[in-house]
Amino acid sequence: MSPIQLAIIGLGKIARDQHLPSLAANPNYHLVAVASPHNKLDGTPSYPNIETLLREHPEIEAVSLCCTPQVRYEIARYALEQNKHVMLEKPPGATLNEVAGLVDMAQQRQLALFATWHSREAAAVEPAREWLAGRTIRSVQVTWKEDVRVWHPGQAWIWKAGGLGVFDPGINALSIITRILPQPLVLKDAELHFPSNCETPIAAELTLQGPGGLPVRAEFDFRQTGPQSWDIDIETDDGRLLLSKGGSVMHVDGKQTVSAPDREYANLYARFAPLVRERRLDVDLAAFRLVADAFMCGRRSVVDPFIE
CATH class of the missing domain: 3.40.50.720 (NAD(P)-binding Rossmann-like Domain)
Structure with a gap:
């Protein structure tokens, strides 16, 4: 071929x-x-x-x-x-x-x-989905905090309308939880923090709700320095699951069960080839809809200006 x-x-x-x-x-x-x-x-x-x-x-x-x-x-x-x-x-x-x-x-x-949602291709995402499938989820805490100056240096577009701001990385976390948690997830509350000189937020806190009232809380922040945080902490009726390092590492009750090198984009291109040859679509907008809801319904506060 x-x-x-x-x-x-x-x-x-x-x-x-x-x-x-x-x-x-x-x-x-x-x-x-x-x-x-x-x-x-x-x-x-x-x-x-x-x-x-x-x-x-x-x-x-x-x-x-x-x-x-x-x-x-x-x-x-x-x-x-x-x-x-x-x-x-x-x-x-x-x-x-x-x-x-x-x-x-x-x-x-x-x-x-x-x-594409590259974070869904992280090594621990599918194992986490399988582990959660047979358990009752009690709570979910998402902590996605990174230094924008390290990961988006000089990228002014991210601060312009349509650039998403902190939701550019935050949507990665949302793409994971909309894959591994029961659906649907709906937005119940959001607060978005906009630098006084920017059109998109530098930080945000979301409260989501899943089936049966499942509480899901997420914190996104572009102002993190030092160690970066890309974690999803899930309490169930049968133990605690922690996804860390953007979904590449998984711990169950403190014991590491999955850790693998980054193949996220390699996996995306592996998936795209059969879509091309079979002329098929793969468009899941669950994470994107949650971001749109946050912009539509979230409270807005003004914070210090962002200086590169």
Whole structure:
């Protein structure tokens, strides 16, 4: 079977750190070219935009969008109009309605559309889901705190409307809990903290509720220094489960049961290949809907300005 002819759109930090190495290690793909308004990839044809790229390389079958969420919809729509399969970085768009439009278009054209959630591919997520399946969950505490200056240096887009702010990492936690916990989860309360010079929050606290009144509390913060916290602590009727390091490590009652190297993006590309060949969609918006609800219903407070 010949490799899928693929292009990357948006050549920023996440593309270089994760997408390029994952593609290079996967024989199901051949990276034909990249499109990015400000960056080029040595040894690979590089173009300023997707229109030029697809005009020069009609052989491209699929595109992987690593651009910022504010511009993702127009680029994805253009790719689908050109009958190209589309893989979307998280979040899949700036609004729910944008993604709904892409779903309709992909279905009409029988093209693959993959809204990716890389944190769901962390090593301990599926083992955690299996362990929880036979137990009664009593409470869930999510603590997702990191230093924005380390993980998003110089990325002004994250502070602009549509950039999500602290929900850019926070949605990773929500993507995990919407995979491993009983559904549906609904937002009961939220407080969002906006720097006085930013359009998106730097911190947030959410209270969610699951079936039977299951309490789920989440704290997100971009101001963490020192050790970073990406933890999900779950109390059940039969012990305590702790997911740490973004879902790559699992402890049950203090004993480590899962720990594995990062293969999140490698797993995403492994999943995208059959979607392309079978012309199928994989679009789960449960985590994205919770973020949208928080922006719609959450209380807002103003905090100190963010200085890079």
